[in-house]
Amino acid sequence: MGADANDSFDIAIVGGGMVGASLAVALKGLQVRVALIEAVPHDAASQPSFDERTTALSNGSRCILETLGVWPAVAAAATPIAKIHVSDQGHFGFARIDAAEQGLRALGYVVANRALGAALWSTLADQGDLRVYCPARVSRLTAGEQAVEIGVAEASGAETLIRARLVVAADGVESAVRAAFGVSAAVRDYDQTAVITTVLPRNFHQHVAYERFTANGPLALLPQNDGRCTLVLTLQRSMAESAMRWSDEEFLAEVQRRFGFRLGRFLKVGRRVAYPLALTRASRTSAGRCAIIGNAAQGLHPVAGMGFNLGLRDVACLAELVAEHLALHPGNPELRDFGASGLLSAYDAWRAADRGEIIAFTDGLVRLFANPLRAVQRLRNLGLLAFDLLPPAKAALSSLSTGAAGRIPKLARGVALGAPL
Numbered sequence: 001m002g003a004d005a006n007d008s009f010d011i012a013i014v015g016g017g018m019v020g021a022s023l024a025v026a027l028k029g030l031q032v033r034v035a036l037i038e039a040v041p042h043d044a045a046s047q048p049s050f051d052e053r054t055t056a057l058s059n060g061s062r063c064i065l066e067t068l069g070v071w072p073a074v075a076a077a078a079t080p081i082a083k084i085h086v087s088d089q090g091h092f093g094f095a096r097i098d099a100a101e102q103g104l105r106a107l108g109y110v111v112a113n114r115a116l117g118a119a120l121w122s123t124l125a126d127q128g129d130l131r132v133y134c135p136a137r138v139s140r141l142t143a144g145e146q147a148v149e150i151g152v153a154e155a156s157g158a159e160t161l162i163r164a165r166l167v168v169a170a171d172g173v174e175s176a177v178r179a180a181f182g183v184s185a186a187v188r189d190y191d192q193t194a195v196i197t198t199v200l201p202r203n204f205h206q207h208v209a210y211e212r213f214t215a216n217g218p219l220a221l222l223p224q225n226d227g228r229c230t231l232v233l234t235l236q237r238s239m240a241e242s243a244m245r246w247s248d249e250e251f252l253a254e255v256q257r258r259f260g261f262r263l264g265r266f267l268k269v270g271r272r273v274a275y276p277l278a279l280t281r282a283s284r285t286s287a288g289r290c291a292i293i294g295n296a297a298q299g300l301h302p303v304a305g306m307g308f309n310l311g312l313r314d315v316a317c318l319a320e321l322v323a324e325h326l327a328l329h330p331g332n333p334e335l336r337d338f339g340a341s342g343l344l345s346a347y348d349a350w351r352a353a354d355r356g357e358i359i360a361f362t363d364g365l366v367r368l369f370a371n372p373l374r375a376v377q378r379l380r381n382l383g384l385l386a387f388d389l390l391p392p393a394k395a396a397l398s399s400l401s402t403g404a405a406g407r408i409p410k411l412a413r414g415v416a417l418g419a420p421l
């Protein structure tokens with residue numbers, strides 16, 4: 001079976017989760033023929049990206065989503081973070097970051113992944129240049145010199161063959177597309193599992209997000225609009241397996257022991273879901289006619305809440321390079337080749353520093369706070385205190401989390417793609 005002209009695309013995005021769907025939105029209106037292939041509908045209970053988690057969005061991500069026109073729908077479901085409080089259980093150091101001190105409206109926003117999915121996918125529904133294959137999986141990939149042939153297996157059992165000049169791997173940490181292009185990924189298993197749930201504290205959270213490091217791993221509480229908090233409790237894997245079986249009372253007692261009474265007594269807990277944690281790092285961010293983005297490029301520990309924020313910057317950079325390439329070939333689709341090696345090496349070069357810094361920062365944080373040695377403990381407490389006292393350190397963290405290092409993509413500066421600047 002061969003692909004006809006109707007099945008030929010400029011770009012095929014494999015994976016319509018948080019990052020792949022964001023890229024489809026970013027390419028909207030550029031007059032690029034895009035295919036989006038997603039295995040599970042965004043509102044299905046089994047959707048692995050738009051699931052029960054909440055995501056902390058940085059200000060950089062807010063700006064990107066604003067420029068893409070998705071922010072009003074996201075903001076309607078989002079809770080602003082006014083302060084972040086970082087502490088280390090049993091030790092004296094702690095750090096506070098305050099939005100007002102930094103001259104910001106908020107340090108970030110907490111949004112339910114399902115709400116993010118609804119906001120992104122409702123924008124995709126009315127897109128002329130986009131063909132959505134969902135539910136459908138990529139069954140095979142054959143890389144040719146001019147294009148890649150992609151077998152798309154739909155839920156009905158039918159298989160369609162499509163062609164694309166560029167394939168984007170947005171299919172998550174286990175990316176089959178990345179593997180099909182021969183790109184390996186190094187995995188560091190942290191032997192930790194994040195147990196995610198919602199808790200209701202007696203006291204209102206006042207829009208403060210808490211990050212507390214404990215001997216067994218970090219605990220984060222993120223504010224929600226209704227006074228509840230998302231709890232991300234990271235535990236050694238064997239302990240997490242037990243924690244999933246504890247009664248609600250036992251579970252809340254353990255959370256209370258680790259977190260203390262800053263928010264009063266925890267009154268209620270929701271359903272618990274477990275996520276085993278690892279650092280997965282692809283050896284490269286492109287190969288052949290494939291660009292690798294989001295978790296397919298790097299899957300991070302959620303300790304600093306940076307995975308999606310980083311993936312969204314992959315999107316902003318790649319979409320900008322696509323727009324630049326289009327501007328070089330106005331009105332002649334035959335000359336456009338979004339899988340050209342020049343475009344992909346520009347993508348690799350642009351992403352290298354931001355990606356390297358965030359991976360090193362996140363991995364360093366996990367390892368620093370997992371180290372039981374006294375000297376390290378003392379250092380990390382002094383570090384937290386110094387961090388609290390030194391505004392430049394806070395500003396540096398703020399810029400790291402918003403991706404303000406290096407060349408900032410247009411979308412993160414509020415400039416629409418296609419606009420001069």
Ligand SMILES: Cc1cc2nc3c(=O)[nH]c(=O)nc-3n(C[C@H](O)[C@H](O)[C@H](O)COP(=O)(O)OP(=O)(O)OC[C@H]3O[C@@H](n4cnc5c(N)ncnc54)[C@H](O)[C@@H]3O)c2cc1C
Binds near residue numbers: 040293295
């Ligand atoms: C517990 C936890 C908390 C987190 N909290 C935060 C946070 O606060 N802030 C933050 O920035 N990040 C956070 N993250 C990270 C964030 O969730 C990820 O960075 C994000 O999910 C990456 O999105 P993605 O689209 O790249 O991959 P995924 O979310 O894995 O989505 C991949 C998509 O591809 C589809 N797919 C897979 N294979 C195929 C195929 N063969 N064919 C078609 N479709 C396919 C899947 O169905 C899925 O929809 C957290 C992660 C965890 C585990």
